[in-house]
Amino acid sequence: MSYRLLHTTSPFVIKTRFRFRLVGWLVKNPAFIRVWCCKNCYRTAARIEMAKADSLVILDKDSLEKKKTAICNTGSKKLQVIADFDATLTRYWINGQRGQTSHGLLQQENPEYDDKRQKLYEYYHPLEICPTISIEEKTKLMEEWWEKSHALLIEGGLTYSAIKMSVSNALIAFREGVVELFEYLEERDVPVLIFSAGLADIIEEVLKQKLHRSFKNVKIISNRMTFDTDGRLVSFKGKTIHVLNKNEHALDMAAPIHDQSGVSNGLTDDNASVKTRTNVILLGDHIGDLGMSDGLKYENRIAVGFLNDNIDKSLASYQKAFDVVYLNDAPMWGVLDLVSDLCSSRGD
Template identity: 30%
Template sequence: RAQPGAVASNNAIAMMLAKPPSNFEAAIIGAMAAISALLVLRARRQVCDWSPSAPFHWERKRAAMADLTANDVMVITDFDATITTGDSEQCHDLVGGSRLLSNDFRKDFAPLLDWTTDANIDGVPWWDAAHKLMVKHGMPPRQLIPRLVREAKMVPRPGALELLKSLEQHNVPVLIVSAGLSDVIEEFLRQHGALSENVVICSNRLNYDADVAPKSVTPDPPITSFTKEYAYSSASSFFAEHKHRRAIIQLGDSLSDVDPAKKVPYDHLISIGFLNERPDGRKHGDAFDAVVCGNAGSVHPVADLIEDIVSAKAGVSAAFKRALSRSRDVGGLSRSRSPSMSSSSSSK
């Protein structure tokens, strides 16, 4: 049984709790809440690599696609640092720096591998210079490409091969739009058992005649990180064949990787960007609907999303919800959705 003094004390506490806080007390409470929120965000940054750029915007897009099936969807994806990890060798770098190729070729190609030596080699002229050197030196010989790829530091991103296998099983067409080299991409996919009939590669191709040396590189002008918007015309037969598919899942690591879909008619589009080790995710947050962090950031959450869509499941999968529950604010992601965004890119 409570003592009278204890009852009086409890009544006093109850009156204090019932009393509205003063402006000063309210400010203190607000500051403490803000600090708690910042601590939560910091903890999330340390444990998670996945984040919708704006959760409400993402869920609204996702809900709009709830009734779609595998017959409604196509996937447009980059290759370097998207299907491969962010720290993998990229197609041109793999060729230009390989010790399997001639010393003269590597000596001439070396300045192109060092972006700090000459500012003029950046941009579209970079690809022109690289391809001219390949033709001039006859590098790489066709028969060496399998070994080049096999010995390269080129690693599939976690979950990427499983994603490609799932898309093959569901007969979802995949267009790889890359500023790299078709020959390298095809060989990489072949060696990993992922070069299936539903995959079309839109990239720069080394043209070999009866000789083993490349005689030209097409298309001309080349596909670069700055001209991916023109993939619509370069891959016109792909889009004509799949014109009934009005939903696009787009994957890439560079801001320009959203460009290939700009001229494609669609009803639904969800884009996922791979930030890799870039220190600031704001631009990626504006360009993509969701961002995956880290050089080896997994494709599994993307696979969960696509699996839901192609399986015609309503709502969001439990696995995807778990990924979202660990979501983080990536380097200060914002959601301005500005219609004009930079196409600059450090990856090819």
């Protein structure tokens, strides 16, 4: 009888055996013991360490440690996170394919206009990433690109229903660890400003469909659309934001996540109070993203760069520009680790 019990296929016995073996294995391998990082959220120390070993580059460790110490001394009440969206919060590669951007995923009802916007991309994108073109010249080219693209969206009669369908069919996903990062920051009332050269209405729809929730501490600063009563695009609000002019001078365009009925996510921290948060964690995948904090008189800034492609050609410039560089479409666990260190301070 005992022999049969030991070899039973009962789910309870199998699970019990697995649990005992797992506990024994964890005792022998303490690096894999999970550490608490936020409410109802665990992450393995080993996973973070592996991500660091494979993808983390820091040029000046002493400078980084000084910044971390300075931020820790004032605590989370002085901290804010400024993040790019496309290829920073979202993944660059998905199942071996290039993930779509908030601009690129959009499909209009009239395919002719999708083709026209694709031709603009094929002409301007190589100019955007060309290392020999000056920032001044690139800025003019990006303004041309965005203005032409936005004009095509209006001319083509884009509707909000097309945005919903486009997001539903899109090849877009968030980096692993983004939800946990947002939850951790939300618990500590640390604002997250998403700066994007894309389209705010699409970003909101991506958050809604892919994360199935909103966060009260998140604001979006991006190109925002105006729709008529039939749900058809008629104009864009405010100044055009492209990849090279994102900064906190555009903070008056910041808006909490809301739905089409105008209901916001309940964010209470206004734009004036955001400006009093003088410690910044900046997340971006483009050197131009460093300008996102230009309008803020910050005291300390830790810039985290995500170098997703063309690593051999771009690593040297990214190392000089960013305090921390993650390579090869790395997950967000390392940033969560950094933020949790900064928030675990005597300033809180």
